[in-house]
Amino acid sequence: MDNKGGLFAVVGMGIQLGSDLTRAAEGYIKNADKVFYLVNIAQAAEWIEQLNSNTESLQDLYFVHKNRLKNYIAIAEHVANNLESGKYTTFVLYGHPGVFAMPSHRAIALAKQKGFRTKMLPGISAEDWLYADLGVDPGVSGCMSFEVTDFLVCQHSYSPFSHLLLWQIGSLGNKYLADTEFPLAKNLEVLTEELLKSYPSNHEIVLYQAALFATEQAKIRRFELAKLAQQDVELIDTLYIPPLDMPKANINQDMIKRLGLADLN
Numbered sequence: 244m245d246n247k248g249g250l251f252a253v254v255g256m257g258i259q260l261g262s263d264l265t266r267a268a269e270g271y272i273k274n275a276d277k278v279f280y281l282v283n284i285a286q287a288a289e290w291i292e293q294l295n296s297n298t299e300s301l302q303d304l305y306f307v308h309k310n311r312l313k314n315y316i317a318i319a320e321h322v323a324n325n326l327e328s329g330k331y332t333t334f335v336l337y338g339h340p341g342v343f344a345m346p347s348h349r350a351i352a353l354a355k356q357k358g359f360r361t362k363m364l365p366g367i368s369a370e371d372w373l374y375a376d377l378g379v380d381p382g383v384s385g386c387m388s389f390e391v392t393d394f395l396v397c398q399h400s401y402s403p404f405s406h407l408l409l410w411q412i413g414s415l416g417n418k419y420l421a422d423t424e425f426p427l428a429k430n431l432e433v434l435t436e437e438l439l440k441s442y443p444s445n446h447e448i449v450l451y452q453a454a455l456f457a458t459e460q461a462k463i464r465r466f467e468l469a470k471l472a473q474q475d476v477e478l479i480d481t482l483y484i485p486p487l488d489m490p491k492a493n494i495n496q497d498m499i500k501r502l503g504l505a506d507l508n
């Protein structure tokens with residue numbers, strides 16, 4: 244395949260405007276010949292436009308089709324179709340550009356097919372802020388992360404003894420529709436029923452929203468699992484479910500011996 248000599252970079256803005264932007268990402272925005280962006284707040288768009296005079300918002304493409312999946316594909320194709328040989332193009336998304344961000348992965352795959360060099364830079368995601376604001380360490384008992392509709396539909400196996408993050412809770416049952424009319428409260432009841440198979444009804448869970456500006460505080464709402472469907476869930480909320488205490492009976496004594504850990508008791 245020809246290498247057309249062009250570079251296509253995908254970078255993240257982070258969650259908190261300005262302060263989360265890495266120096267590397269800023270450099271990729273400033274120095275690009277062209278910058279595409281898909282961000283969640285108008286101030287982020289202004290920030291990008293101040294860094295580079297040749298920018299294009301992809302926001303309108305987000306609402307072309309009723310099916311959001313088609314819009315994601317259209318966004319990736321628009322970016323890939325507008326890459327110029329020998330030029331340097333940057334695509335900016337909010338958060339980490341590769342975390343729950345299908346258009347960026349797809350745009351990279353298309354750019355590679357066209358012979359462009361590609362690079363994705365990590366950014367600070369909502370999950371990173373959640374660890375910091377809620378004091379959660381994924382290294383203690385592990386952490387599982389799912390898109391919430393996918394979690395229910397595919398019945399993914401998970402452990403209630405690990406931290407559980409359910410993304411896009413405000414779009415539960417509406418994963419790919421741009422439509423805002425869908426029965427969220429009813430779908431939250433379905434999720435509650437499923438979670439009650441693993442957790443007690445009074446298990447404290449959290450609706451979490453990282454602050455978008457350094458001058459604001461994170462929005463942290465704690466309540467009992469049984470009350471999930473009564474919450475006013477917003478599109479940028481992530482649901483965090485803390486782990487249950489691991490029962491002693493679940494600890495595999497044979498494995499402890501096989502790993503030579505018995506003497507550490």
Ligand SMILES: C[S@@+](CC[C@H](N)C(=O)[O-])C[C@H]1O[C@@H](n2cnc3c(N)ncnc32)[C@H](O)[C@@H]1O
Nearest residue numbers: 338339342343368369410411452453479480481
């Ligand atoms: C399409 S994903 C984008 C995630 C983004 N790329 C990131 O790195 O955080 C949108 C989902 O991310 C989560 N999210 C986005 N912004 C958030 C915030 N400020 N606080 C908590 N969760 C957030 C929510 O679960 C939301 O439904």
